[in-house]
Amino acid sequence: MQLMVTHALILILTALSLVLSPGSATFSQTPQTTRPADFHVDFFPVAPYHIGDVLSARVTYTGLAEIGGVEIDLALVDRPDQVLGTTTFSSYNRQAVFYWFFDTHETKPGFLDFRFSLPARGISWTQGVHLLPDSGSRDTAWAVSHSQCCTLHYLTGTDAEADLEQITETVEERSAIALSQFAAAGVFDESPLTDPLSIVLIPVVVGHGGFATHEAVLTYAEDNWTGIEFGILAHHEMVHVIDRLVNTEGPRPAIFVEGLAVYLSGGHYREGDPLQRAAALLALDMYLPLSQIVNNFYAAQHEIGYMQAAALVAYLDQLWGWETFINFYFNLPEGPSDAEIISTALAARFGLDLAVLEQDFITYLEALEPDPAVEADVRLTVEAYDMLRHYQTLLIPSAHFRTAWWPPLSAMREGSIVGDYGYREKAPLNVIIEHIFIEVHAAFAAKDYQGLESALGRINTILGEIENKDANRSHYAIGWPIKRNPVPHNRP
Numbered sequence: 007m008q009l010m011v012t013h014a015l016i017l018i019l020t021a022l023s024l025v026l027s028p029g030s031a032t033f034s035q036t037p038q039t040t041r042p043a044d045f046h047v048d049f050f051p052v053a054p055y056h057i058g059d060v061l062s063a064r065v066t067y068t069g070l071a072e073i074g075g076v077e078i079d080l081a082l083v084d085r086p087d088q089v090l091g092t093t094t095f096s097s098y099n100r101q102a103v104f105y106w107f108f109d110t111h112e113t114k115p116g117f118l119d120f121r122f123s124l125p126a127r128g129i130s131w132t133q134g135v136h137l138l139p140d141s142g143s144r145d146t147a148w149a150v151s152h153s154q155c156c157t158l159h160y161l162t163g164t165d166a167e168a169d170l171e172q173i174t175e176t177v178e179e180r181s182a183i184a185l186s187q188f189a190a191a192g193v194f195d196e197s198p199l200t201d202p203l204s205i206v207l208i209p210v211v212v213g214h215g216g217f218a219t220h221e222a223v224l225t226y227a228e229d230n231w232t233g234i235e236f237g238i239l240a241h242h243e244m245v246h247v248i249d250r251l252v253n254t255e256g257p258r259p260a261i262f263v264e265g266l267a268v269y270l271s272g273g274h275y276r277e278g279d280p281l282q283r284a285a286a287l288l289a290l291d292m293y294l295p296l297s298q299i300v301n302n303f304y305a306a307q308h309e310i311g312y313m314q315a316a317a318l319v320a321y322l323d324q325l326w327g328w329e330t331f332i333n334f335y336f337n338l339p340e341g342p343s344d345a346e347i348i349s350t351a352l353a354a355r356f357g358l359d360l361a362v363l364e365q366d367f368i369t370y371l372e373a374l375e376p377d378p379a380v381e382a383d384v385r386l387t388v389e390a391y392d393m394l395r396h397y398q399t400l401l402i403p404s405a406h407f408r409t410a411w412w413p414p415l416s417a418m419r420e421g422s423i424v425g426d427y428g429y430r431e432k433a434p435l436n437v438i439i440e441h442i443f444i445e446v447h448a449a450f451a452a453k454d455y456q457g458l459e460s461a462l463g464r465i466n467t468i469l470g471e472i473e474n475k476d477a478n479r480s481h482y483a484i485g486w487p488i489k490r491n492p493v494p495h496n497r498p
């Protein structure tokens with residue numbers, strides 16, 4: 007019904023356009039300058055943009071049409087024939103990314119307008135950025151330091167450069183432990199690392215403060231507001247890199263990938279006994295059935311998923327022994343889903359499936375009696391990181407792991423591009439909220455759960471006001487300038 011009405015409307019509009027515009031062929035080709043509502047453009051590095059930035063653009067399509075493989079190109083509005091870049095939409099995330107398509111070094115300050123075109127769809131629009139003068143203080147550059155285990159990439163003038171000696175000690179220590187943990191399962195006698203582990207230290211927070219590709223990328227900053235202990239984070243990401251290097255045959259279900267990294271590094275964010283923490287989840291009625299999380303692990307509540315994954319690996323280590331677990335994980339058969347992969351392997355080797363294994367796992371956890379402090383820590387960890395992600399979604403989506411801007415670092419080093427990780431300017435509001443997060447993490451360390459709840463309450467109030475848009479409070483009213491209390495940070 008609705009379709010017919012729409013169709014009739016189109017006919018009327020077409021007829022009208024013929025009447026109004028005798029040259030109807032040119033009418034339909036009049037360049038559209040307003041971006042269609044179902045396309046969204048983000049420019050990077052994030053605003054404010056300065057002369058000297060090398061710009062990237064990410065176009066996201068939210069409409070209903072099939073967009074995978076559709077070509078899009080980009081040019082300066084005043085030089086439309088000179089295409090700056092052409093790319094296609096991914097059918098997976100429906101995004102088209104132009105990496106570093108425009109170097110602003112030779113540009114004058116002012117508004118810089120670009121024209122985006124999808125020739126096959128007859129769609130184009132203009133959109134741009136306001137370019138501020140060179141701030142004069144952006145002179146950081148990539149630098150590299152080599153140690154026995156690792157190649158450390160960092161940016162000059164950052165906290166990482168100042169603490170390089172301690173960082174090197176920490177990564178040497180952690181990589182030796184990580185390698186020995188795999189070696190203990192008889193996976194290799196000699197280190198499989200033919201090349202040193204590549205570690206990149208960035209001063210800004212992206213995601214939860216660390217991520218791994220073929221190299222480990224770690225946030226290192228004195229005012230790191232993610233509260234992650236640097237040694238644990240380095241260890242976690244190193245386990246991922248080694249796992250990928252050694253465990254190359256067959257699938258690697260995310261629940262084991264992350265469970266292994268958390269278990270071997272001693273905790274998630276901070277030290278913590280994985281079985282005690284999973285028992286606390288059960289006691290708090292926060293435990294998520296494995297059937298709900300195993301096939302879409304990264305969509306599950308993040309902290310709960312990771313805590314349970316680590317506990318499952320810890321439990322299997324106790325039950326089977328380390329060598330058997332690693333052998334099991336390294337030799338999983340292909341299958342249509344992670345749940346089926348794990349169940350098939352369990353059936354072949356132990357005559358049970360994931361559901362039966364989970365029953366035994368729960369019975370084991372129920373027998374543990376978690377400390378009330380562990381329960382408080384677990385409950386507030388979930389709350390604090392939910393709030394941290396809520397803050398990212400509302401105010402810095404380029405840092406939220408679902409919408410993060412994390413361009414490939416090796417290409418940036420080759421091109422001497424630093425902006426995307428070097429500078430993410432903070433408004434006073436960001437500084438205020440992030441400072442309270444630092445208080446939150448200090449309260450975790452001090453087991454001050456009352457102080458912790460009150461700090462989280464303060465952040466919640468500010469975020470609530472922003473979300474409801476019912477208050478346009480000055481940052482002076484919220485607490486700017488902040489008093490910089492000395493709080494423990496996460497240096498190694």
Ligand SMILES: [Zn+2]
Nearest residue numbers: 242246264267
């Ligand atoms: Zn991980």
